[in-house]
Amino acid sequence: GQQLNQSPQSMFIQEGEDVSMNCTSSSIFNTWLWYKQDPGEGPVLLIALYKAGELTSNGRLTAQFGITRKDSFLNISASIPSDVGIYFCAGSRAGTASKLTFGTGTRLQVTL
Amino acid sequence: EAQVTQNPRYLITVTGKKLTVTCSQNMNHEYMSWYRQDPGLGLRQIYYSMNVEVTDKGDVPEGYKVSRKEKRNFPLILESPSPNQTSLYFCASTGTGTYEQYFGPGTRLTVT
Numbered sequence: 104g105q106q107l108n109q110s111p112q113s114m115f116i117q118e119g120e121d122v123s124m125n126c127t128s129s130s131i132f133n134t135w136l137w138y139k140q141d142p143g144e145g146p147v148l149l150i151a152l153y154k155a156g157e158l159t160s161n162g163r164l165t166a167q168f169g170i171t172r173k174d175s176f177l178n179i180s181a182s183i184p185s186d187v188g189i190y191f192c193a194g195s196r197a198g199t200a201s202k203l204t205f206g207t208g209t210r211l212q213v214t215l
Numbered sequence: 216e217a218q219v220t221q222n223p224r225y226l227i228t229v230t231g232k233k234l235t236v237t238c239s240q241n242m243n244h245e246y247m248s249w250y251r252q253d254p255g256l257g258l259r260q261i262y263y264s265m266n267v268e269v270t271d272k273g274d275v276p277e278g279y280k281v282s283r284k285e286k287r288n289f290p291l292i293l294e295s296p297s298p299n300q301t302s303l304y305f306c307a308s309t310g311t312g313t314y315e316q317y318f319g320p321g322t323r324l325t326v327t
Contacts, residue, residue: 106257106259134314136314136315136316138318143321144321145305145307145319145321146305146318147318148315148316151313151314193316202248202260202273203248203260203314203316205250205257205258206257207257208257
């Protein structure tokens with residue numbers, strides 16, 4: 104099955120810095136979702152995007168649905184230690200609410 | 216509290232010994248899915264269900280079975296586990312009209 108390409112694979116940043124990560128696909132998706140997974144836990148939904156070009160925020164997180172519908176971006180502003188974890192993008196096509204294709208993940212580590 | 220629960224959380228077993236991992240959700244969601252997560256491969260869908268008695272294969276269904284006799288439960292069955300099924304397994308559910316999947320806490324399975 105297809106997987107979405109996420110970059111970077113991992114990143115070390117200093118507390119207070121802004122973070123950007125992206126997710127690309129060779130095919131179109133109608134919905135993009137961003138999840139965060141803490142060690143030993145299941146993924147937790149952060150942001151859902153439903154329209155091409157849409158920009159949505161959730162606190163310090165901002166995500167965008169790419170205009171081509173083949174990509175999405177997640178930004179975290181003023182990172183804090185609890186932002187540590189793995190961030191996954193996921194895409195869904197119309198009529199397949201139960202079927203998500205996940206990205207390979209971006210591991211974020213924050214240094215003080 | 217709205218949640219997806221899985222049991223057991225940890226399981227060590229031997230090759231060929233049938234096992235079942237249970238999944239239950241209390242949100243009255245129609246859609247439920249099973250994923251496995253392996254290092255470097257992200258989350259891959261095993262099976263999904265669109266409603267009671269309606270199931271379909273995901274991207275990696277070989278060696279697994281599922282059933283959906285009740286809306287709230289979606290057990291994953293390994294009839295004859297093999298070492299390559301050692302993985303971290305997640306159950307997820309999605310409500311009608313949304314693409315947002317909510318994940319359980321995970322089951323770490325080791326097959327020796």
